[in-house]
Amino acid sequence: MADIFIRGLGLIGSSLVRAIKQKNEKLTICASDSNLSNLDYAKKRHLIDETCDDLQKATQADIIILATPITQIIEDIKSLARLPLKPGVIITDVGSTKQTVIQTAELLTEQGISFVGGHPMAGSHKTGVQAGRADLFENAFYFQITTENNEEAVVKIRDLLSETKAKWLRVTAKQHDKIVAQLSHVPHVIASALVNQTSEAFKDEPLGMRLAAGGFKSITRIASADPEMWTAILLNNTNLITKQLNEYIEALQDIVVKTKDKDVLALQTFFAQAKVKRDSLGPEKVGAVPNFYDLFINIPDQTGSLAKVTALLTTAEINIVNIHILEIREEVDGILQLTFSSDKDYKKAKATLLPYFQVINRDN
Known part of the structure; x- marks a missing residue:
């Protein structure tokens, strides 16, 4: 061997x-x-x-x-x-x-x-x-x-x-670098920039960062990556990353102009195009690229609700990669995001929890 x-x-x-x-x-x-x-x-x-x-x-x-x-x-x-x-x-x-x-x-x-x-x-x-x-x-x-x-x-x-x-x-190596620059490298830069910019915006308002949850934490999760590794990536795929970042910056600047001009039709078209393209993505289209599977459920604002979820999954021998409460307020149901490492665990968890909790159709 x-x-x-x-x-x-x-x-x-x-x-x-x-x-x-x-x-x-x-x-x-x-x-x-x-x-x-x-x-x-x-x-x-x-x-x-x-x-x-x-x-x-x-x-x-x-x-x-x-x-x-x-x-x-x-x-x-x-x-x-x-x-x-x-x-x-x-x-x-x-x-x-x-x-x-x-x-x-x-x-x-x-x-x-x-x-x-x-x-x-x-x-x-x-x-x-x-x-x-x-x-x-x-x-x-x-x-x-x-x-x-x-x-x-x-x-x-x-x-x-x-x-x-x-x-x-x-x-090919050229194909690879173009694909990952757009789908992985640029999003990491954007997520990191968003975290840093948000922190700066809230430097005189500490409550802001404390309230940063839900969508903000979801889209910036990748910013928790290894700084040494990502510095090396940028220095070794420099041309493609900078080219695609410049294109992204131009797109943002275009939205700034349209917002200032109150161009309702252009803004609606911008969001509509993004929605259609985003909704067309999924494992059934190109294969399961992500190795995370997110399940969203409603949990009542009651003592023991979260414990019941984890107990059910433990009994079913389902491993949770991450657990995150997206929203929880008094007298309002909370949204619980459960992350699994495989489609098998995701489907098993969904079947396990469905009799007890409402599943929200936010997962892909």
């Missing part, structure tokens, strides 16, 4: 090793991470078999997985290109941008070393080795980058990670 070397045991890396071990617990995994507590945690829980301080142990591996921030992935590829790697070794990464990675990986492919660029479109508001889950990538798209003469390596990576139950998708 192949030996695995993985660099980085954060949310993504630790989720991958969990899935790998779940498929074959006898497979040997050696890990490296700049955070020694991550290695200690993973070793004590038998997620990995060995630890190491650098890339030297990678020379003994059959498969190498790079699961660090983009900047570090690029540096590690350069270092691996100078090491005497095992014949037939396959190297893959999970970086959120691909053109800079694939370009650097030419240092490997020129030597006949197989490199498969990868990126699982999954994540969580939680970070670190403890947040990892074997099912983190279930039903999420996992991009693999199309290059010449790496078909056999692509198949081997898919087999190794089959327990993730991800949806594999082959694209």
Whole structure:
């Protein structure tokens, strides 16, 4: 059985090793991470078999997985290109941008070393080795980058990670970066900017941030991401991100003008177009890209209501990723948002709670 070397045991890396071990617990995994507590945690829980301080142990591996921030992935590829790697070794990464990675990986492919660029479109508001889950990538798209003469390596990576139950998708590095810039990178920048701008707007009104809930917290949840990782992403997909941010800024400026002009028809058209396009999205259209499934229910403003919800889900052995009260006022029902990591848990929870609570049709 192949030996695995993985660099980085954060949310993504630790989720991958969990899935790998779940498929074959006898497979040997050696890990490296700049955070020694991550290695200690993973070793004590038998997620990995060995630890190491650098890339030297990678020379003994059959498969190498790079699961660090983009900047570090690029540096590690350069270092691996100078090491005497095992014949037939396959190297893959999970970086959120691909053109800079694939370009650097030419240092490997020129030597006949197989490199498969990868990126699982999954994540969580939680970070670190403890947040990892074997099912983190279930039903999420996992991009693999199309290059010449790496078909056999692509198949081997898919087999190794089959327990993730991800949806594999082959694209070019250019396609990948354009897609994720618009669907992932720009939204992260916007969410972070909205949080910072709101905090500044309420600097003399502390009650404002205390009341920030409901829609505000939902659309800014992704702003809780790792700052180091997102800084690296912006610096490695700069042209596309800045281009799309400028287009977004122009759209906002256009709305400012139409609002000042009180152009009712233009504003109604703006919101109507967005509603139609947003309502057309969904798993039935392109596959389940998000790995979160939100269920909204009404709960009465009564003692024990929330406890009843959690008790029912616990009895049914359903795991909740996140729980959030969107609105709760005296004598008015509250809206409870329950987040699940799989469609299976979502449907089971809905069936479990439906006899006791009203389900709101706000989920996708």
